[in-house]
Amino acid sequence: MDNSKSDVLQGTLDLLVLKTLETMGPMHGWGIARRLEQVSDNLLQMNQGTLYPALLRLEQAGWITSTWGVSENNRRARFYALTRAGRRRLRVEEKNWDRMATMITRVLRSEA
Amino acid sequence: MRRLRILARRLRALFRKGPLDAALDEELRFHLEMETERYIGNGMSPEEARIAARRSFGGVEQVKEIYRDRRGLPGVETLARDLAQAVRTLRRHPGYTIVAVLSLALGIGANTAVFSLLDAFVLRPLPYPEPDRLVLIYEAGMVGGRYSWGSVAAPVLRDWRERSRAFTAIGAFAPGSVNLRSSDGAVRVPATFAEPEVFQALGVPPLHGRLLLPENSTPGLDHVVVLSHALWKDRFGGNKDVIGQTVRIDASDYTIVGVMPASFEFPPRASAALWVPLLTSSVDFVDRGLKRLSVIARVKPDVSVGAARQDMANVSRQLEAIYPNSRVAWLRPLHGDTVGRTALVLIVLAGTVGFVLLLACANVAHMVLARANARRHEFAVRLALGASRWRIMRLLLAEGFLLAMAGGLVGVAACRWALDALLSLPANPLPAGVPVSISWSVLGYCALASVLTALGVSLIPAFRMSRQKLQADLAEAVPSSRQRARHGNLLITIEVALSMVLVIGAGMLVRSLRALTDLDFGFRPENILTVRMSMPPGRYPDVTRLHSFYDRLLERLSGVPGVEAVGLNNLLPIQMTYTNMDFTVEGRPNDRPGYEPFAEHRTVNADFFRAMGIPVVSGRSFTRAENRPGSGVVVISKRAATLYWPNVDPVGKRLAYGTRPKPDRWLTIVGVAGDIKSAGRLGQPPQAILYAPYRDFDFPIQSVSLIVRTTATPASSARAVREAVRELDPDLALYWVSTMEDVIAQSTAGTRFLAVLLAAFSGLAVLLAMIGVYGVMSYVVGQRHREIGVRMALGASRREVLQFVLGHGTRRTLVGIGIGILWAIMLSQAMRPFLIGIGPVDVASQAGAAAVILAVALAASALPAYRASRVDPIEALRHE
Numbered sequence: 001m002d003n004s005k006s007d008v009l010q011g012t013l014d015l016l017v018l019k020t021l022e023t024m025g026p027m028h029g030w031g032i033a034r035r036l037e038q039v040s041d042n043l044l045q046m047n048q049g050t051l052y053p054a055l056l057r058l059e060q061a062g063w064i065t066s067t068w069g070v071s072e073n074n075r076r077a078r079f080y081a082l083t084r085a086g087r088r089r090l091r092v093e094e095k096n097w098d099r100m101a102t103m104i105t106r107v108l109r110s111e112a
Numbered sequence: 113m114r115r116l117r118i119l120a121r122r123l124r125a126l127f128r129k130g131p132l133d134a135a136l137d138e139e140l141r142f143h144l145e146m147e148t149e150r151y152i153g154n155g156m157s158p159e160e161a162r163i164a165a166r167r168s169f170g171g172v173e174q175v176k177e178i179y180r181d182r183r184g185l186p187g188v189e190t191l192a193r194d195l196a197q198a199v200r201t202l203r204r205h206p207g208y209t210i211v212a213v214l215s216l217a218l219g220i221g222a223n224t225a226v227f228s229l230l231d232a233f234v235l236r237p238l239p240y241p242e243p244d245r246l247v248l249i250y251e252a253g254m255v256g257g258r259y260s261w262g263s264v265a266a267p268v269l270r271d272w273r274e275r276s277r278a279f280t281a282i283g284a285f286a287p288g289s290v291n292l293r294s295s296d297g298a299v300r301v302p303a304t305f306a307e308p309e310v311f312q313a314l315g316v317p318p319l320h321g322r323l324l325l326p327e328n329s330t331p332g333l334d335h336v337v338v339l340s341h342a343l344w345k346d347r348f349g350g351n352k353d354v355i356g357q358t359v360r361i362d363a364s365d366y367t368i369v370g371v372m373p374a375s376f377e378f379p380p381r382a383s384a385a386l387w388v389p390l391l392t393s394s395v396d397f398v399d400r401g402l403k404r405l406s407v408i409a410r411v412k413p414d415v416s417v418g419a420a421r422q423d424m425a426n427v428s429r430q431l432e433a434i435y436p437n438s439r440v441a442w443l444r445p446l447h448g449d450t451v452g453r454t455a456l457v458l459i460v461l462a463g464t465v466g467f468v469l470l471l472a473c474a475n476v477a478h479m480v481l482a483r484a485n486a487r488r489h490e491f492a493v494r495l496a497l498g499a500s501r502w503r504i505m506r507l508l509l510a511e512g513f514l515l516a517m518a519g520g521l522v523g524v525a526a527c528r529w530a531l532d533a534l535l536s537l538p539a540n541p542l543p544a545g546v547p548v549s550i551s552w553s554v555l556g557y558c559a560l561a562s563v564l565t566a567l568g569v570s571l572i573p574a575f576r577m578s579r580q581k582l583q584a585d586l587a588e589a590v591p592s593s594r595q596r597a598r599h600g601n602l603l604i605t606i607e608v609a610l611s612m613v614l615v616i617g618a619g620m621l622v623r624s625l626r627a628l629t630d631l632d633f634g635f636r637p638e639n640i641l642t643v644r645m646s647m648p649p650g651r652y653p654d655v656t657r658l659h660s661f662y663d664r665l666l667e668r669l670s671g672v673p674g675v676e677a678v679g680l681n682n683l684l685p686i687q688m689t690y691t692n693m694d695f696t697v698e699g700r701p702n703d704r705p706g707y708e709p710f711a712e713h714r715t716v717n718a719d720f721f722r723a724m725g726i727p728v729v730s731g732r733s734f735t736r737a738e739n740r741p742g743s744g745v746v747v748i749s750k751r752a753a754t755l756y757w758p759n760v761d762p763v764g765k766r767l768a769y770g771t772r773p774k775p776d777r778w779l780t781i782v783g784v785a786g787d788i789k790s791a792g793r794l795g796q797p798p799q800a801i802l803y804a805p806y807r808d809f810d811f812p813i814q815s816v817s818l819i820v821r822t823t824a825t826p827a828s829s830a831r832a833v834r835e836a837v838r839e840l841d842p843d844l845a846l847y848w849v850s851t852m853e854d855v856i857a858q859s860t861a862g863t864r865f866l867a868v869l870l871a872a873f874s875g876l877a878v879l880l881a882m883i884g885v886y887g888v889m890s891y892v893v894g895q896r897h898r899e900i901g902v903r904m905a906l907g908a909s910r911r912e913v914l915q916f917v918l919g920h921g922t923r924r925t926l927v928g929i930g931i932g933i934l935w936a937i938m939l940s941q942a943m944r945p946f947l948i949g950i951g952p953v954d955v956a957s958q959a960g961a962a963a964v965i966l967a968v969a970l971a972a973s974a975l976p977a978y979r980a981s982r983v984d985p986i987e988a989l990r991h992e
Binding site: 050 | 117118121122135136138139140142143145146147149150168169170171172174175178179182183
């Protein structure tokens with residue numbers, strides 16, 4: 001039960017990363033991971049490592065870019081930022097998510 | 113679009129592996145340190161914090177693996193790794209690599225060269241829009257009991273044009289040549305006489321000016337000319353202003369109306385320099401028997417070629433009802449008609465080089481396999497360490513691929529050189545003036561051949577290797593399975609069979625060449641100079657004046673020092689065959705239509721037989737006095753005598769032209785001349801011929817060949833003959849000046865071209881087979897080293913070992929020879945047009961080839977057999 005919930009959430013990892021970068025501005029990988037854990041109240045049960053292939057995929061698609069910068073504790077870190085294409089993508093994903101959520105909610109209610 | 117960008121990024125990542133990996137390491141390290149610090153901040157000990165950070169991160173190496181796979185293109189990377197490894201292997205064995213690459217280069221290069229010839233002469237589409245809709249139309253019917261097709265009479269063409277519905281245009285043309293007057297005297301250029309409808313049918317617009325127009329078919333408006341691009345560039349400087357200028361052609365003024373684009377050629381695959389209107393004179397329209405036009409037509413866009421054929425069949429039926437005994441229309445696709453003979457030569461050649469490539473593949477495949485076998489232990493270790501069988505197969509495939517690609521590259525590089533060599537062979541029968549280039553389609557073909565070669569040389573080894581038994585191979589370093597020799601045996605058989613086919617083919621051609629040198633042409637070809645000349649139309653307007661000119665010319669030439677006799681013929685024997693004439697034999701019952709007597713008709717002068725050196729076997733030749741209108745004499749060939757006057761002396765008997773002769777035109781046979789060979793029929797029985805004095809033939813012969821028999825070398829008289837002609841008429845151009853021996857050489861070019869090439873390629877094939885047999889036998893001896901040692905330890909003598917090894921090779925060779933002979937018989941029909949004096953199944957060639965191959969196979973096995981007989985049993989057994 002717990003597992004299947006996180007599977008669904010992982011499928012939307014892209015959406016969460018994009019949204020995080022939009023609200024928080026450029027962040028490094030660890031920061032994104034921490035933020036996701038915090039806002040989901042640790043409900044999002046995933047290995048932090050999974051984040052990196054996802055970041056690579058988003059970057060390859062041109063939705064985020066990365067640059068090397070200096071972190072809050074003065075260390076070299078890779079910062080990810082949303083691109084304009086990424087912002088557009090986020091709008092689309094959000095809309096899809098809303099539609100999906102509305103639909104699922106409606107189905108669940110009618111069943112009850 | 114996004115996919116493309118992702119692909120581009122992934123491709124780029126392939127070349128920046130190192131820095132990217134370092135960056136990933138740094139990024140992940142940073143993450144873990146941050147996480148560790150967070151846990152320390154939460155009150156954990158550094159050690160606990162490090163472990164906790166790792167736990168929450170997950171497997172670092174796994175993440176890296178996933179990350180790397182997603183970053184690059186894993187397929188490409190492993191492929192590159194396989195190739196790199198194959199390169200290393202090949203570089204470690206330079207001898208093996210060079211031999212393999214050269215054999216494959218030879219095979220692929222030869223195939224590419226022949227394919228580029230095929231492409232240029234046969235496959236390349238004709239340079240007209242929708243060339244598939246162009247057809248040639250012939251008149252066909254029974255002649256002398258054989259169905260044949262040929263040129264068309266003007267009235268028949270007119271009827272076709274009026275009655276057919278399937279064509280957008282039907283036009284007549286006649287290839288020929290004209291005298292073009294320029295500042296440095298008259299030159300003879302190839303020209304095509306064409307009706308304006310021909311250009312309409314072809315559908316190619318002019319580069320400058322216009323095409324021939326319908327009104328140019330009218331006498332008086334016909335002095336217009338369309339230039340080819342080459343002539344325009346060479347003689348008129350490529351100047352656009354030539355349109356409207358006049359040039360002097362055949363002693364008349366012609367207005368230049370157009371220039372065709374460079375790609376245009378007509379007739380196809382030939383190099384006409386200019387096109388002038390073809391006039392079918394009013395005389396032509398009366399005589400349905402005077403057949404001298406070639407006819408081209410374009411089938412309407414909405415009509416199939418089959419339907420067009422049906423349409424013409426209907427037209428033929430209508431005409432048959434009006435003119436009994438008329439022949440039927442016969443459609444042939446322009447492309448097929450054009451490339452026919454050339455295609456034959458090239459197909460034989462393509463088959464030959466295909467065999468050479470197969471041989472090369474077989475050799476290299478064995479080399480790859482033998483080396484793979486030697487590496488069985490290495491492969492077994494790799495498998496044991498976890499390499500997949502697919503990985504091992506990929507290694508072998510990569511090796512084959514590299515060898516074939518290298519072979520292909522060297523082959524293409526050598527191809528240009530090979531082409532030049534091919535085309536510059538003295539007896540080249542391919543039409544001149546056709547550009548041969550290494551085009552994209554040729555390169556594509558070469559790439560395809562290379563890939564097939566790669567598969568050919570590596571599939572079998574890869575397949576065998578992938579099935580090897582792991583334990584057995586790990587256990588024994590030296591494999592000794594008897595089964596392993598099987599592929600080698602098969603290889604000997606195949607290679608022997610392949611080279612047998614080529615050697616038999618070469619043998620048949622060489623024997624044809626021998627037959628050719630011994631061939632009795634029926635005349636004495638040495639010391640003859642031949643020239644051809646054509647009268648400008650209008651220069652000698654009536655038959656009498658034309659013939660008087662010939663009289664004067666012959667008189668004048670006979671007086672030239674060193675000239676023994678001068679003959680005149682409308683068509684040069686050996687070179688040209690044309691007019692098949694139906695005739696009637698007096699007193700012979702009527703044959704059914706299509707089976708009437710017929711013969712080649714040649715108009716000659718009295719000295720013709722003396723100049724050619726044709727013996728008169730019965731009766732006599734003409735006298736000079738008989739060369740006059742109405743003399744009514746004729747000389748027939750021996751073949752005609754045996755065919756139509758069997759068992760009687762034909763001298764004094766009478767015949768008449770045509771199948772319904774006018775009673776007053778009976779001709780009396782005064783003599784029988786020896787048979788001569790005909791053009792394109794050297795290997796076949798001679799044709800029946802009627803010879804008539806030119807003055808007794810009321811048709812003006814505008815083009816004639818002179819046969820000048822000289823006392824010294826014929827070439828030395830060429831100048832004197834030229835001067836004599838120029839004195840009589842400066843507008844006359846002589847062309848095709850050559851010795852009779854050269855004319856004969858030209859007529860046998862196809863056979864000699866193929867003989868040279870097939871001899872060369874079969875030599876190569878034998879060499880490849882020899883290398884192959886040697887390789888297999890050495891391998892077998894190596895593999896059975898221990899077995900031989902055991903045999904010798906058990907008392908086998910060196911002689912027995914020698915016999916054992918030689919017998920092993922010989923049995924396979926004999927099987928291969930048998931298969932090769934059967935195979936050669938199956939393929940022999942393709943050779944038939946090039947054979948002279950022998951049939952397509954030639955036992956002598958087969959026996960000769962078998963002897964050669966057997967000797968070569970024995971020679972190739974000799975060294976391995978000797979080595980086997982030198983095996984030291986003690987040393988061999990110690991290997992255990």
